[in-house]
Amino acid sequence: MxxxxxxxxxxxxxxxxxxxxxxxxxxxxxxxxxxxxxxxxxxxxxxxxxxSKDEMLLFAYGHVLERFEQRVTALIGSAEVVGTRIEHMVLDALAESMPLDTERRQDWRVALAFTGRAADDPRLGELKTAALNRTRAHIAQAVVNAKECGEVDAGRDEHVEAARIAAYAEGLTSHLYADPEGLPPAAALAALADHLAGVFTGVCTLRDREPGERPSAR
The missing domain is CATH 1.10.10 (Arc Repressor Mutant, subunit A)
Incomplete structure (x- = not known):
C-alpha cells in the first residue's frame, strides 16, 4: 500500500x-x-x-494559493528575525503576488486563470474568497502591530486600511500584468511603496532598511 x-x-x-x-x-x-x-x-x-478534471483543478488551485502563502510566511519570518520595519514587510509580502519577473508572472497567470473560472465554480470561488479574507486579515494584523510600535497612527482603522491596501495592490497587479510596458515593475513597486508610506507614517525602533529601499524584481 x-x-x-x-x-x-x-x-x-x-x-x-x-x-x-x-x-x-x-x-x-x-x-x-x-x-x-x-x-x-x-x-x-x-x-x-x-x-474528475474538476477535482484535479480544485486541488491545483488550492496548491497555487498555498504555495504563495508559504513564500510569504517564510519571507515574513526572515524579516522578523532581523527586525525589518513592518511597512517593508507588507511591501515585500504583496510584491510576492505581483508579476514582477518571469517566475511571478507565470504564477499570476495561473492564479488569474483560476480566478476567472471561480466565477462559475462555487468550490473554486470559496477558495478565492477564503484567500482574499486571509490576505486582508494578515494586512489588518500588520497594521495593528504597526500601531502598537508607532509606525501607524493609533486612530486608523486596521480593517479599512487593509481593504484599501489589498485593493490598491490588486489593481496595480492587474495593470502590471496586462500592460508591463505602460506600467513597468519598478513603477508598480514605487506606486505601492508610496501608498504604504501614506499609512505607515510613524517611526519604529525595529528597522534595518531605509525608507527608500524597495524589493527587487528578481
Missing part, C-alpha cells in the same frame, strides 16, 4: 503539471490526458488520485 507521503507527493506532481499547462497554453488546454503527459505519468494514474 502506498504511503500517505507518496500519495500527497503524486498529487502535488499533478498540480504542478496543471500549472505548467495553464501557464503555457491557458486553462482550456487542461485535460486529464494533457496533464498526465506533462507530468510524465499515465492517465490512469492521474485518475487514481483525482476522480
Amino acid at each position: 502506498p504511503r500517505v507521503a507518496d500519495h500527497e507527493e503524486r498529487r502535488l506532481q499533478v498540480a504542478a503539471a496543471v500549472g505548467r499547462v495553464i501557464a503555457a497554453e491557458g486553462l482550456n488546454a487542461v485535460t486529464v490526458a494533457r496533464t498526465a503527459a506533462e507530468a510524465g505519468i499515465s492517465v490512469g494514474l492521474v485518475q487514481h488520485y483525482f476522480r
Whole structure:
C-alpha cells in the first residue's frame, strides 16, 4: 500500500503539471490526458488520485494559493528575525503576488486563470474568497502591530486600511500584468511603496532598511 507521503507527493506532481499547462497554453488546454503527459505519468494514474478534471483543478488551485502563502510566511519570518520595519514587510509580502519577473508572472497567470473560472465554480470561488479574507486579515494584523510600535497612527482603522491596501495592490497587479510596458515593475513597486508610506507614517525602533529601499524584481 502506498504511503500517505507518496500519495500527497503524486498529487502535488499533478498540480504542478496543471500549472505548467495553464501557464503555457491557458486553462482550456487542461485535460486529464494533457496533464498526465506533462507530468510524465499515465492517465490512469492521474485518475487514481483525482476522480474528475474538476477535482484535479480544485486541488491545483488550492496548491497555487498555498504555495504563495508559504513564500510569504517564510519571507515574513526572515524579516522578523532581523527586525525589518513592518511597512517593508507588507511591501515585500504583496510584491510576492505581483508579476514582477518571469517566475511571478507565470504564477499570476495561473492564479488569474483560476480566478476567472471561480466565477462559475462555487468550490473554486470559496477558495478565492477564503484567500482574499486571509490576505486582508494578515494586512489588518500588520497594521495593528504597526500601531502598537508607532509606525501607524493609533486612530486608523486596521480593517479599512487593509481593504484599501489589498485593493490598491490588486489593481496595480492587474495593470502590471496586462500592460508591463505602460506600467513597468519598478513603477508598480514605487506606486505601492508610496501608498504604504501614506499609512505607515510613524517611526519604529525595529528597522534595518531605509525608507527608500524597495524589493527587487528578481
